[in-house]
Amino acid sequence: MISIIIPTLNRAESLNRTLKSLVAQNFPINNYETLVIDNGSKDETESVYEKNKYEHPNHQIRYIYEPEPGLLSGRHRGALEAKGEILVFIDDDIEADVNWLQAIKESFDDSTVQIVGGRNLPDFEVEPPKWLEWFWIEHPYGKLCSELSLLDFGDQVRDIDANYVWGLNFSIRKVALFELGGFHPDCIPKHLQCFQGDGETGLTQKAKLQGYRAIYQPNALVFHSVSQERMTYEYFDRRYFYQGVSDSYSFFRQSQGQLKEVSLIDKIKNILKMFKQIGKKIIISQKEKKALKERFFNAYKRGYQFHKNAIINNPELLDWVLKTDYWDYKLPQINITHD
Numbered sequence: 001m002i003s004i005i006i007p008t009l010n011r012a013e014s015l016n017r018t019l020k021s022l023v024a025q026n027f028p029i030n031n032y033e034t035l036v037i038d039n040g041s042k043d044e045t046e047s048v049y050e051k052n053k054y055e056h057p058n059h060q061i062r063y064i065y066e067p068e069p070g071l072l073s074g075r076h077r078g079a080l081e082a083k084g085e086i087l088v089f090i091d092d093d094i095e096a097d098v099n100w101l102q103a104i105k106e107s108f109d110d111s112t113v114q115i116v117g118g119r120n121l122p123d124f125e126v127e128p129p130k131w132l133e134w135f136w137i138e139h140p141y142g143k144l145c146s147e148l149s150l151l152d153f154g155d156q157v158r159d160i161d162a163n164y165v166w167g168l169n170f171s172i173r174k175v176a177l178f179e180l181g182g183f184h185p186d187c188i189p190k191h192l193q194c195f196q197g198d199g200e201t202g203l204t205q206k207a208k209l210q211g212y213r214a215i216y217q218p219n220a221l222v223f224h225s226v227s228q229e230r231m232t233y234e235y236f237d238r239r240y241f242y243q244g245v246s247d248s249y250s251f252f253r254q255s256q257g258q259l260k261e262v263s264l265i266d267k268i269k270n271i272l273k274m275f276k277q278i279g280k281k282i283i284i285s286q287k288e289k290k291a292l293k294e295r296f297f298n299a300y301k302r303g304y305q306f307h308k309n310a311i312i313n314n315p316e317l318l319d320w321v322l323k324t325d326y327w328d329y330k331l332p333q334i335n336i337t338h339d
Contacts, residue, residue: 002032002105003084003174007066007074008092012044014225019052021095023059027102033060033083037074040067071167071187071199073329079177080327087177089200091149091168093225095123103219104171107157114176114212115204117165118220120151125227132231134292141216147239148226155218162204162214169222170200180206181325184249194310194317195331198246202253237299244303252311252321313337 004022008015015036022034036049049063066077079087086108090096100118107116122128136145141153141160149168153160165171167186186199207214229235311317313336320332 001084002086002088002101003078003082004032004034004088004090004101005037005075005078005082006035006090006092007037007039007071007078008041008045009039009074010041010043010045011092012041012048014093015045016048016052017095017225018090018092019048019061021097022101023052023056023061024098025096025101026098027105029059031105032101033062035078035081036061036063037078038063038065039071039074040065040069068330069189069192070185070195070329070331072183072185072197072326075183075186076327076329079174079182082174085174087172087174089167089170089172090222091224094120094168094222095225097219097221097223100220100222103217103221107215107217107220108171108173112213113215114173115162115165115207115214116171116217116220117151117160117214118169118216118222119153119218120149120166120169120222120224122148122150122226123223124231125225126231128226128231147236148230149224150226153216153218157218158216160214160216162207162212163201164216165200165204165214167200168224169220171220176207176212177203180210180212182327184326185320185329192331193242193245194307194314194336195320196242196245196307197249197321201246202250233295236296240296240299241303241306244300244305245307246303247300248304248307249321252318256322310336 006015006018019034019036025032036045038045046063049061053059053061053063062081064077064081066073075089078089086104088101088104103118104116107113135147136143139153141158142151144151144164149166151164151166153164180203182203184199184202185195185197188196204214311321314334316332316334317336320334
């Protein structure tokens, strides 16, 4: 049995497209279930579930209401409710290719495989702006755009670093998920941003250190919706701020809560790599390049400093950051103060 877990929040329209792609899978309907984990939606999310359940009564589709905010609660509630030995976590704005689930199942037929990622291609709402090309990073296996969770490593199955298995298309053996301690906090609402963590990255880093085998399966293909709003500098500002928060969280866990200075250059090496690639792929003026670097550096630094300051001002927040695991995912009751 395979369990597909979809945490969702106020995205009824895109969730409907996702569910329609899942019931169309070239895969025996008795061999998989779909869990819609509603993280407190105020729109038509439950009605979308009911409509799809009514139209496809032979499919195993379940709806679970989980009001605790954040992606972590949806992921872990889904894992705890799932009947399958293989857990497949996806976003509520993807459409899966008809052979997606079969490819995942065949990958896990190899008992040495613990984690499977796939090809994540864009479904652009509008024609993307030219500058978006700057953010496609070249890789020995292909290319990727982490800001939009897009990845294409070609048409060959291959072993990969587990950190290239991203949450929109993330499959793992259930036993491995529990052995690794589960996910870390992710996609926390803005007003609770100090509780943000490093999501699936914390999990995949542990998997890599412990020698868990991860593979890229090109036929595990999904199309990720990229709205017009996501193709703006303002969205990228928010994305880099969030990355700064996540990296501060990772640093505190790695340093076991020791509050000491760390070179910002060490923390933003991936951003520096991105701009190195930009220089190779498109000719822009030095003034434009410098302005773009500074803009996103500053957003990243604001996020990193925001999280660091939150811990300085609220030492009890460190207990949340350093939790062994988050199966008890309820957010702590802390009266947060900021600078």
